[in-house]
Amino acid sequence: MQEDRFTREQLEDRSTLLRRSFYSRPAIEVARDCLGKIVVHGETAGRIVEVEAYLGIDDLAAHASRGLTDRTRVLFGPPGHAYVYFIYGMHECLNFTAEKTGTAGSVLIRALEPVCGIATMRSRRPKARRMEDLASGPGKLTMALGITRALNGGDLVKGPLQVRKLKRDDEFAIKVTPRVGIKHCADWPLRFLIEGSRFVSGIH
DNA sequence: CAATAGATCATCT
DNA sequence: GATGATCTATTGC
Secondary structure, rough: OOOOOOOHHHHOOOOEEOHHHHHHOHHHHHHHHHHHEEEEEEEEEEEEEEEEEEEEOOOOOOOHOOOOHHHHHHHHHHOOEEEEEEOOOEEEEEEEEOOOOOOOOOEEEEEEEEEOOOHHHHHHOOOOOOOHHHOOHHHHHHHHHOHHHOOOOEEEEOOOEEEOOOOOOOOOOOOEEEOOOOOOOOOOOEEEOOOOOOOOOOOO
């Protein structure tokens, strides 16, 4: 079985938890800065290698473009919360809310590099044969980390789902492309990924 | 390799 | 009643 790349102690250091101010900025900035950060849920954790920014009501590809509804309430709420939605009758997708309260804007987490609890991730994703396939897509990573709609609206600064930075240096180049799988605003350059990572979704 | 179909349901028209 | 911020297996070069 594969050895985990980081220990629990490295991920539980108090100084590494991202604060509210990290999220309380324009969604594009938050998206770029999410690359290289660590999503932690229970015993599993993964390094963010691919994200997309979704903007406010002017971004027709964003759920928030429909205005305030039952589903989008979290998007218009305070920053630093989890927006988890169900899609295609099959999958759940994880977002972080950004911007100030009242303004929609979020970051879709599209791919993780597994760093902790890899055995658990494998058991949750029995169809994934290679490490690279464990969390290399929005639906895959929620399954690998055990993230469901029960976490929708949860506080990332306090709750069971957390986002952390690493203490050591983590240098990488950022690649920018259009977003994947959308019809509207299909040419907006709002997808960010770590160049050269083997853990990103689809085609680099 | 690339293209496509099937799975399956919350949300909004 | 149609659609969708997807994944997987299968088919066809």
